[in-house]
Amino acid sequence: MRTRGTKYRLAFIFCLLPFLKTEAQDISIRVMSMNIKEGASYAGNESQPYAQVIKEYDPDFVCLQEVDYKTIRNGGKDWLNEVAIQTGMFPYYCKSFTYQGGGFGTAILSKYPFFKAEKTIFSAAGTREDRASGWVYVELPSGSVVRVATTHLSLETADLTTKHIASVNSAIFAADSSTPTLLIGDFNATPDSDPIKYAKIKWQEIAPGSGNTIPSSGPNRQLDYVMGFPKQWSWTRYEILAYPELSDHCFVLADLEFNSEQ
Amino acid sequence: MIHNIMDHSAAFLLALALLGACTPSQNPSEENKPDPLPELPAPSEEIKESNVFVIDFFSTLEDDADFFISRDAGVASEYIQAQSGKRSLVYMFDRADYQIGREHAATTIAYNVGAFPYFAQSGSAKAEIIPGTAMVTRYPISDYDGIAKDGVYLSGCTIQLPIALTDKLCIATSFIADETVAEAIFTEKKVRLLSDMMIVGTVPADAADKVQKYFESMSLRVCTLGSTDSAKDLIVVLPASYVCRNIESGKKVNLPYYRIFVEKWM
Numbered sequence: 378m379r380t381r382g383t384k385y386r387l388a389f390i391f392c393l394l395p396f397l398k399t400e401a402q403d404i405s406i407r408v409m410s411m412n413i414k415e416g417a418s419y420a421g422n423e424s425q426p427y428a429q430v431i432k433e434y435d436p437d438f439v440c441l442q443e444v445d446y447k448t449i450r451n452g453g454k455d456w457l458n459e460v461a462i463q464t465g466m467f468p469y470y471c472k473s474f475t476y477q478g479g480g481f482g483t484a485i486l487s488k489y490p491f492f493k494a495e496k497t498i499f500s501a502a503g504t505r506e507d508r509a510s511g512w513v514y515v516e517l518p519s520g521s522v523v524r525v526a527t528t529h530l531s532l533e534t535a536d537l538t539t540k541h542i543a544s545v546n547s548a549i550f551a552a553d554s555s556t557p558t559l560l561i562g563d564f565n566a567t568p569d570s571d572p573i574k575y576a577k578i579k580w581q582e583i584a585p586g587s588g589n590t591i592p593s594s595g596p597n598r599q600l601d602y603v604m605g606f607p608k609q610w611s612w613t614r615y616e617i618l619a620y621p622e623l624s625d626h627c628f629v630l631a632d633l634e635f636n637s638e639q
Numbered sequence: 640m641i642h643n644i645m646d647h648s649a650a651f652l653l654a655l656a657l658l659g660a661c662t663p664s665q666n667p668s669e670e671n672k673p674d675p676l677p678e679l680p681a682p683s684e685e686i687k688e689s690n691v692f693v694i695d696f697f698s699t700l701e702d703d704a705d706f707f708i709s710r711d712a713g714v715a716s717e718y719i720q721a722q723s724g725k726r727s728l729v730y731m732f733d734r735a736d737y738q739i740g741r742e743h744a745a746t747t748i749a750y751n752v753g754a755f756p757y758f759a760q761s762g763s764a765k766a767e768i769i770p771g772t773a774m775v776t777r778y779p780i781s782d783y784d785g786i787a788k789d790g791v792y793l794s795g796c797t798i799q800l801p802i803a804l805t806d807k808l809c810i811a812t813s814f815i816a817d818e819t820v821a822e823a824i825f826t827e828k829k830v831r832l833l834s835d836m837m838i839v840g841t842v843p844a845d846a847a848d849k850v851q852k853y854f855e856s857m858s859l860r861v862c863t864l865g866s867t868d869s870a871k872d873l874i875v876v877l878p879a880s881y882v883c884r885n886i887e888s889g890k891k892v893n894l895p896y897y898r899i900f901v902e903k904w905m
Contacts, residue, residue: 447753458750465740467758472779480779490737490758490769492785492794516764516787 404521404557404635407614409436410601412529412563412626416445416481417456419623424456426623428463431486434618434630438515439466439486440527440561446470447479457484471496471511471527482509483527483562491515497548499541504531510545514556523635524549524558530572532565538572546579557635560604563626567598580604583631584615590627593619603631610635679858682882682904689803690903691884693725694810696839697896698733702870705736705768710894712744716751718891719775727898728776728798729810733841735773745773755779759794760787761814772812772840784809784831791823795836804903808881809836815874816842818849825857832859838876839899847872862886864897873897880905 413419413427420426422445431439445451461468467487472480485494491513500507512526526549531541542564549558560580566572568585576582583603589596596617603615614632697706697715719730735744737758745756752775760771771792778798785794795811809831815821815838828836842850844865851861854876862883865872875883885900 455750455753458746458756461746461756462742462750465742467737467743468746468756469783470755470779488739489764490760490771491783492760492787492792494780494783496781514785514787516760518764520763520765522787 403519403637404517404523405519405633406437406517406523407435407630407632408525408559408561408603409434409439409631410442410527410561410563410603410629411439412442412601412624412628413444414624414626415443416448416451417623418450419621419625422451422454422456424454424459424463428460430618430620430623430628431460431464431466436630437488437517438525438559438561440525441484441486442527442529442563444470444482444484445476445479446472446482448477448481449479450477451479453479457486461486467491469494469511469513471509473498473509473529474507483511483529485511485513485525485527487513487515487525489515489517495548497545499531499544501531501537501540501544503537504533508541510548510560510562512549512558521635522556524553524556526558526560526562528560528562528564530563530565535566535571538564538566538570539575542572542576550579557609557637558606559610559633560606561602561629563600564602565600567600573602576602576604580606581608581610583610583612583633587615588617588627590617590629592625593621593623593627596627601626601629603629603633605633605635609637679860679879680905682902686884686902687803687904691725691900692800692802692903693727694729694731694839694899694901695727695896696731696733696873696899697894698841698871698873699895700733700841700865700869700871700873702843703734706732706734707744711892712747713751714892714894715744716748718894718896719748719752719754726777728778728800729796730775731812731839732773732775733812734770737769737771738767739769743773745775748773749775753777757783757794757796759785759792759812761792763790770814772814774812782809784811784828784836786824786827788827789823791820791827793824793828793838793840795838797835800903802903804905806903807835808903811836811838811840813838813840814842815840815846815850817846818853821850821853825854829857832857832876832878834878834880837878837881837901838874840874840876841871842874844869844872847874850874864888875899875901877901 473482496511749756782797793813
């Protein structure tokens, strides 16, 4: 039997619903990670085969590593923009360092326009090259805002890889530690390594133990990851995609959901 | 029955009271208004060309749909490639709208001219076609700053200015629908707007006066340009250390544009 008190409580909750809804961040997106190996060298630096894979899976975001921008070896082409044009996505290029007259770095392709983007470069004694991580802020059709980051961590020693993660964390969270965020890419570390253990202090590993990602001809270890922040992400699909003709790394595909009320 | 109605009414009134209790008693935007600074210092009358930079803003200044529906991105590319003298730091294309899954004019132009594309949305991503401004720049951008909050949008490229008084400046764009939007932008970006961010955007012609007065009251320099029959005015908002020296209008085939000359004068 309902009491008058119950009615008041129901009325109170009913009145708060619009406010609760505004605060909630419900996100549902598909992401891909693609280390394209030395500026797409396996495919003769062509963009079309990679664009074809992207179109086949229709992701909202693609996080790319080892992207050449107008280098001698890729024939001076703007590979990223070519893929953007073919897929109808929007590009953000993060140059790590000048290379062969152009650039080498990471990149993001986004199905939706991004209203803000930043990058950070990790440069430390003992590393053989600088490495850029970058991220974009996107307002999704649902109205929620998500931040998606691409990274390619240093590989010289576990200590340097761990320092690199710490550096990326500092840059990403310095001014914003509330927006739901994904960090995607080539971590150059295996699941049981210290760098991944360290990364998981802050980040939630998506689909842990789901499969090895390298070499693409017969994967025997995992180097590529999708990590989420805060630790409220769930996944409905996680696939390792092997295209040995396109890269030494397998690509990673994940359908992700974020619910702030968890 | 009467009891039942009274019960419902009581619950409704209580809910209204609770709603009232949750509403801030003061307008929060008023709390965010800083005290306006004293009148801005007048910039030097002499123009130092070595401190002048240019931004090209393509627009019909009409409230029409996608700029490139009836215009060719190839013509825009030709204009950029053929430009001599002072080249624009950023080429902006007002209402070069974004259609999800379709090749965007910014990527096409950037690819043609060897530059980097950006897109500043001015409307929600819910729509199939997202209104906004395409930006193309030859500068690789590490800091693309922006706002997308409660229907207020602004985005811009931070560039190391190639001028004698070297400095970094975020060159942003926005459709400033009215004074409330201007206030929301200032509230979000006041530190940058007062020091290292400028806006080149549009404002409805009938709101231009109020928007200009609002920004000026916040110690920013503002200039607007419009005509009696255009739906929108061009608006340029600058920190006090910059001044808009001139706006030239022109046309490349059927692409109307405005060349905005800005000087960092102190």
